[in-house]
Amino acid sequence: MSPGAANQPKKHVSAREALAANIVALRHERGWSQEALAFECGLHRTFVAHVERLSRNISLDNIERLALALGVQPFELLKPRSD
Amino acid sequence: MSPGAANQPKKHVSAREALAANIVALRHERGWSQEALAFECGLHRTFVAHVERLSRNISLDNIERLALALGVQPFELLKPRSD
DNA sequence: CTGTGACTTTCAGTCCGTC
DNA sequence: GGACGGACTGAAAGTCACA
Numbered sequence: 415m416s417p418g419a420a421n422q423p424k425k426h427v428s429a430r431e432a433l434a435a436n437i438v439a440l441r442h443e444r445g446w447s448q449e450a451l452a453f454e455c456g457l458h459r460t461f462v463a464h465v466e467r468l469s470r471n472i473s474l475d476n477i478e479r480l481a482l483a484l485g486v487q488p489f490e491l492l493k494p495r496s497d
Numbered sequence: 498m499s500p501g502a503a504n505q506p507k508k509h510v511s512a513r514e515a516l517a518a519n520i521v522a523l524r525h526e527r528g529w530s531q532e533a534l535a536f537e538c539g540l541h542r543t544f545v546a547h548v549e550r551l552s553r554n555i556s557l558d559n560i561e562r563l564a565l566a567l568g569v570q571p572f573e574l575l576k577p578r579s580d
Numbered sequence: 581c582t583g584t585g586a587c588t589t590t591c592a593g594t595c596c597g598t599c
Numbered sequence: 600g601g602a603c604g605g606a607c608t609g610a611a612a613g614t615c616a617c618a
Contacts, residue, residue, distance in 0.1 A: 429560060429571040457612090463582060471610080473612085474560065475512075475612095487576075530600055531601070543594075543602095546601070553591095554592070
């Protein structure tokens with residue numbers, strides 16, 4: 415069935431949605447572009463863009479890299495932002 | 498300072514280690530075998546075993562599935578279990 | 581600077597069997 | 600019940616062109 419992808423009718427925020435929201439929010443807080451974040455974590459611009467748009471299922475390894483670049487703990491990227 | 502890890506200059510406890518520790522701990526709390534957990538989250542016995550032994554990089558989608566099976570939030574599986 | 585589809589390579593995830 | 604190795608399939612990583 416593929417829950418997620420680009421669907422709206424979700425009750426509890428999926429892990430992908432929470433991750434994307436946190437990445438965008440933290441990136442903007444730092445005034446970084448997708449390019450800048452991609453450079454900081456050693457990933458590519460388009461890959462980061464795909465993750466932010468929920469178009470990709472990222473793995474733990476890259477979640478950790480993004481967290482490191484953004485200066486937060488990996489679990490903080492999955493936590494619904496109440497910051 | 499340095500809660501949890503003793504001495505790691507640039508690496509905190511890796512996300513994989515935290516995840517594995519949480520899965521094992523929560524699984525034992527419920528008195529489940531690897532087989533039982535694998536069945537509950539719709540993954541395979543050997544894959545769960547690999548993740549617990551840090552031999553495999555899991556994707557967000559399956560982290561969410563494990564969290565659901567264990568009855569916790571996805572981010573709680575990545576959070577170092579010291580609280 | 582960002583969104584997206586398409587593409588190739590790498591590896592996550594399954595399934596076998598053995599200790 | 601759990602650790603581990605081999606082999607296979609499909610999905611994630613990584614990159615590009617273009618909107």
